[in-house]
Amino acid sequence: MMCGLNFAGGSEFVAIELWRTPPVLLLIAGMTFLINSRHLLMGAAITPHIRNLSTRKALLALFFMVDETWAFGLEDARSRDDAQGKGQLSLPFYFGLAAGLYVTWVASTAIGTVIGPRIGNPDAIGFDMAFPAVFLVLIKGLWKGYKAAIPWLVSLVVACVIHLSVPGTWYVAGGTLSGLLTAYLLSGREEC
Amino acid sequence: MLNTQNVLTILSMALVTYLTRVLGYWALRNRTLSARATTVLEAVPGCVLICVIAPAFTSPRPANLIALAVTILAATRLSILPTVAVGVGSAALLRHFMG
Numbered sequence: 001m002m003c004g005l006n007f008a009g010g011s012e013f014v015a016i017e018l019w020r021t022p023p024v025l026l027l028i029a030g031m032t033f034l035i036n037s038r039h040l041l042m043g044a045a046i047t048p049h050i051r052n053l054s055t056r057k058a059l060l061a062l063f064f065m066v067d068e069t070w071a072f073g074l075e076d077a078r079s080r081d082d083a084q085g086k087g088q089l090s091l092p093f094y095f096g097l098a099a100g101l102y103v104t105w106v107a108s109t110a111i112g113t114v115i116g117p118r119i120g121n122p123d124a125i126g127f128d129m130a131f132p133a134v135f136l137v138l139i140k141g142l143w144k145g146y147k148a149a150i151p152w153l154v155s156l157v158v159a160c161v162i163h164l165s166v167p168g169t170w171y172v173a174g175g176t177l178s179g180l181l182t183a184y185l186l187s188g189r190e191e192c
Numbered sequence: 193m194l195n196t197q198n199v200l201t202i203l204s205m206a207l208v209t210y211l212t213r214v215l216g217y218w219a220l221r222n223r224t225l226s227a228r229a230t231t232v233l234e235a236v237p238g239c240v241l242i243c244v245i246a247p248a249f250t251s252p253r254p255a256n257l258i259a260l261a262v263t264i265l266a267a268t269r270l271s272i273l274p275t276v277a278v279g280v281g282s283a284a285l286l287r288h289f290m291g
Contacts, residue, residue: 187231
């Protein structure tokens with residue numbers, strides 16, 4: 001259910017890590033917003049290419065905007081760029097991509113739910129290490145040099161300290177905000 | 193499993209995610225962000241991801257910490273599936289032999 005409606009992997013991984021019974025709604029919703037805030041930039045970048053769509057079609061197309069559909073769709077649209085650089089997004093191309101991804105996404109989740117309970121004790125076979133492993137690869141994908149990674153390091157240290165001293169899942173919010181503050185201060189220093 | 197609180201949380205996630213997708217289109221379509229705002233926004237996903245796995249770094253079990261180091265090394269060289277395999281495998285082996 002989460003996958004069908006939300007359709008954004010990174011934030012779902014985070015939600016599962018943070019999930020308690022009962023879940024802390026505000027914290028999870030807040031982190032979801034932060035993780036997916038890259039869509040803000042992506043939406044802004046694709047806007048010139050969907051100007052000819054009706055608002056209704058544009059809003060539907062945006063629901064299916066993920067890293068993959070965005071990247072391929074934008075590349076395809078740019079290949080038709082005219083002098084003003086306003087090549088239009090091909091809807092059949094875009095929704096074909098989106099449908100393929102969406103079906104795979106939901107289908108693999110269904111398979112996981114069936115197989116999951118039969119695996120046995122996940123700790124003994126080291127299954128919980130799959131999580132940090134996935135995250136580390138995702139982080140590597142974002143790698144843009146050591147300087148850009150300074151805020152991440154600050155985030156990590158602050159999050160570790162909060163995790164050891166404050167119960168609950170506040171370490172994510174605290175660590176993230178301190179990292180962002182670092183990024184803000186660092187970029188300010190460069191401009192001076 | 194499907195109690196009200198869980199459903200509400202998932203629904204609010206869906207709403208918030210959709211909001212990020214549409215807001216960029218609505219709010220930013222006619223302006224360009226400052227370099228500073230872009231830098232901060234670009235730092236967001238990495239900061240969030242690393243915070244979420246921070247508890248793995250504070251584990252008191254040496255086996256877990258060594259496995260984590262092995263996984264980090266694997267992540268810098270391999271793609272996602274081999275890295276998961278190395279992470280899971282090393283954690284299982286180290287826990288088995290070191291407790």
